[in-house]
Structure formats: structure tokens, C-alpha cells
Amino acid sequence: MTEFGPDSTPDFPAAAFSRRLVRWYRRQKRALPWRETSDPYAILVSEVMLQQTTVATVLGYYARFLSRFPTVRDLAEAPEDELLAVWSGLGYYRRARNLQAAARVIMAQHAGRVPQTLEALMALPGIGRYTAGAIMSFAFNKPSPIVETNSARVLARLFCVRAPVKSPATVRQLWHIAEQILPPNNPREHNYALMELGSLACRPSQPDCVLCPVSEFCAAFKAGEQRLIPPADAPAARTRLRFVGVVPLNDGHVLVARIPQGEWHAGMFEFPKVPVPLTVSDVEARETAQQLLQSLGLRGNLVAFREFRYTVTRHSITLCAWMAMCRRPARPPGKALRWVPLDEAGKLPLGSAQRRVLAWVSNDQRPGGT
DNA sequence: AAGCCGTGGCG
């Protein structure tokens, strides 16, 4: 075989490469909790959390999620609000809903056990080719290749693939390579090692080829092109948006609104807000806040103001938030609105920015706060 | 098949 197959990697000494790579991995690997478990469900959870998300961020969620939803059944049966609240701050909230949908399919069609074939895994919502391959190799040590950000970069350099790594043709080529060089006897460590190499040494910028155990196999290194591969993407356009929001307070309660379908963070909660032009003056912003209060059927005083800046995908957002001391209306607010005790609001599913707003008002409302 | 979906850290 080359040693495991011919084609685009005709002369590549795959077995020797993998042995060298895995030996390095065993010495250098980080201790990560999802590598310490053999529970396929826990590995599934970690892989979904890690999609487009840094290890450091996931470390703050992983154990808590598993202690709250220890089994496929617990997740399948969880109320959505509780699920989203646990996920709150992790981002890409569709992942949480897909993960629960996947858990329900696993209960209904696979007797509660994570399936062990690529086809069955890829049929689960939120699980694509990478995640399916990761579960196959990490959880079951079955020979499924993977291609994701790290390994794609490693493979592109290793074989000097100069085209953009995201183009469909390149993606196909990288999957082919990944399959060709995958050792049938040790797919788990091999795949882990490819990713770990990309993370620790074969980094996006400033690759540290001195640390690399397989530089002698690397076509880009030999050509001195490791810094040119893969080529940088064109910068993404950004838009700016501005909102005026109110945080109605009454007797230790805050008013929150369920975000409607079709908007960012749909189904989660936020403090009421409205879009305003980028150019509004402070006076106009204050008037907008007053009008917003009225439209909620509230009367109250705007007592404090603060701007929050955050990003949602490609949108740079400024939220001008007004704290409002209100009289609670006799009539209950609309169905999407809810008064909640301040100290329980944190248990709601909130986006990251809303969580910061909540921290602001909570701190202010505590005795002695300012 | 581009565009969408979140967030925090870092240079």
C-alpha cells in the first residue's frame, strides 16, 4: 500500500508517518476530559460543543452539561428552556437543539445507544461528515477519516495543496488524502494526533516546524511554503447595528421578552429592545427608550444608562441599555413578556450580551451597588 | 453554493 492505498498519495510512507506522528502525540497531548472517557455519548456532546468553538470555552461547559444531562435519555427528555440555559453563552444555539433532536433519534431508533456506523451517525441532525468520523474514530476506534480546520491545514501543508482549503474541490482532495493515510489499526490516536499537531505546532500563522515531528514528510516545509499554505480567506464584510433597550425593574423583578422566530437567538430571552439608526443622538436614544417603555404598557423612570458592544456573527452591535424603575402594570404583559425575580433571571436561556446586561443591573440592584 | 449562525481571546 502506499501503504494503505494508491492515488493522490502514491509515494507517501503513510505507516511511517503515522507512527512518528502518534509517538509525538502520546508525549505532547493535552489532557482533555473528552479524551479520558470512553462514553460515546460524552464524546458526541464534546464534538458538537467543539464545532467552531475553542477548547478553552468548551472546558467551561462540558462537565456541567454532562452532570445535568448524564445520558442520552436525560438529554432527550429535557425541557428545551433548560437545555438552552445550560448552553447559554456557548453560541450557535442550533447545535443544542440539534443535539437534543439527535438524542431523541438515538432513543427512538437506536435503543439509546450512539450508533456505530458512519451512515447512521451522519443521519443524526447536526452531525456531518467530520463529527461522524470523529465519533467513529474517537469513540469506537473505527477507521473513519476526519477533515476539519486543524487537520485540513496539516494535510494541505503536508501535500502542498495551494488552493483555498474551503473550496469544494480542495475539500474533496483533503478527504481523499485523509482516507489514504489513515492507518487501519490506530485511527483514534492518528486522528487525534493530526488535530493536535495542527493545534500545537502546525498553527495557522507562525507554524512552528521546529516542534513538528513529521516535517521531513512535509512538502510545504521542503518547499519553504508552510507560511503560504493555506492561503488566507478574503476578509468578511461587517455591518454595524445599533439598538436601544430597556431593563424594566420592579420590586426585585426584571421584565424579559421571549425572542420571536426569525430573529437572532430566537426562542431565548432578552431585555426589550428596538433597532435605531447608527446616528441617533443621546437625546433621541433616551426618547426611544421612553417610547419603548410605553409600548410595553409600562410607566417608569430611566435611571441609569450603559452601552454594550458585542458581535453576532458579522454584525457589530451597540446596545444602548436603560435601567428603568417601573410600576408593574395591572394588566399582565403580552405572552412573550415575563417578570422574573432578579436572582432567577440567570437561569433563563440568555445570549451572552444579555447575560452581561443582567450582571449590570443585578450588581446595581444589590444593596450598596452603584 | 455562498451565507448564516455566537462567542471570547488575542495580537
Next chain:
DNA sequence: TCGCCAAGGCT
């Protein structure tokens, strides 16, 4: 402050 980056999948 700003742009880039990180264990993608879906439409």
C-alpha cells in the same frame, strides 16, 4: 478598537 481565529453543519 479591530480583525482574525476556533474540533462545522445546514440551507
